[in-house]
Amino acid sequence: MLDRAPPPDAPTRILDAAERIVQARGVTALTLEAAAREAGVSKGGLLYHFAYKEALLAGMLNRLADGVAAEFEAVLDAQPPHPARTTRAILAWTFDDPHMVCEQHQRAAAVFLAAFHHDPALLDPIRRVFAHIRDRLRQDALPPGHGLAIMAAGDGLFMGRIFGMYTMDADELAAMRAALERLAEPQAGAP
Amino acid sequence: MLDRAPPPDAPTRILDAAERIVQARGVTALTLEAAAREAGVSKGGLLYHFAYKEALLAGMLNRLADGVAAEFEAVLDAQPPHPARTTRAILAWTFDDPHMVCEQHQRAAAVFLAAFHHDPALLDPIRRVFAHIRDRLRQDALPPGHGLAIMAAGDGLFMGRIFGMYTMDADELAAMRAALERLAEPQAGAP
């Protein structure tokens, strides 16, 4: 389909390479030399584009934040109108299939952890994305707390998967989704 | 009350020191030398008790897993009989106050992350603890998925706090708890 994409520029190639390394071999393996080699440039070449290692990490995380924001926006747009549209988008985001297994998200998690490892402040761009989602969530016509509970459950599921804390089969996943969907009913708990 | 506790032995002191470092200054600051100094032994002394750095990490994580298991057991024991007793214990564990702000848990998170950073396989002891809790959860008289949803939400909240992704005020927390408690009602969603 898009096999004729132009070759990415050096910074992009470097960011890609760094992500690949972090995903495949963990934070410790992400050295300037390794990233440079993987990207097909020299260490000096890498340092021309990212003057410090921290700049590289920041670049990775900024791109990640943009990606996450765009992805959520896409899921939201695909959602039919509903009083709890944002909440339902989160549910879809969490449970709908392509997303669940996506290697993309393993990579996102790896980048996230790598950044946190180096300096928690690097996470700020992502924090802003989540804060934005939470603001949207507040505008849903739902009893207070329901949206947050669903969001927290989604995050918990995601984290659990990242850390290999629990792997659930399709049945359990479906049951969880059903449970959370009860919380996303507009009339739920209305007085 | 117990101010006459005997001084801890060297391995315990080292583990304590390592935890303190990891919590206060992050994974990167946990070097053998730093841990040794903080524990008041020499590097050689530390290596006598923990032959590799990995052994130190494993020791930290094993102790953590034991602590978490004991803590959950205590919360569970404090719970009055109820068809969804384990689920309610998780709710209490997640939301009841002393636990929420506890510095202990910041430390637990730091140890967890440090271990994961070094080698994800190190997390196995904790994984076992969570698997055990999940088994208990399944025995609650609740529609399938409700317990899991609550557990995931608790994990999400915990992770969110660790990574500073979102900080919720007391009202939001209370609303979340109320929402999740609806899922912990035995009759909830019964046909």
Place this chain on the structure above:
DNA sequence: GTTTGTCAACCGTCCGGTCGGTATAGTTGC
């Protein structure tokens, strides 16, 4: 001819792990 992008060689530091050694407390043989 200067700016832009890239390179390879190099440096200083830090860190995990090794190693030879010390001190104290048993244990054994006589």
Place this chain on the structure above:
DNA sequence: GCAACTATACCGACCGGACGGTTGACAAAC
């Protein structure tokens, strides 16, 4: 009773390698 030996606990100098970052050179683009 004591010498010889062993085990336990600990010390700190040192080594080798890795890693982040610097430097100076160089070629193509403008």
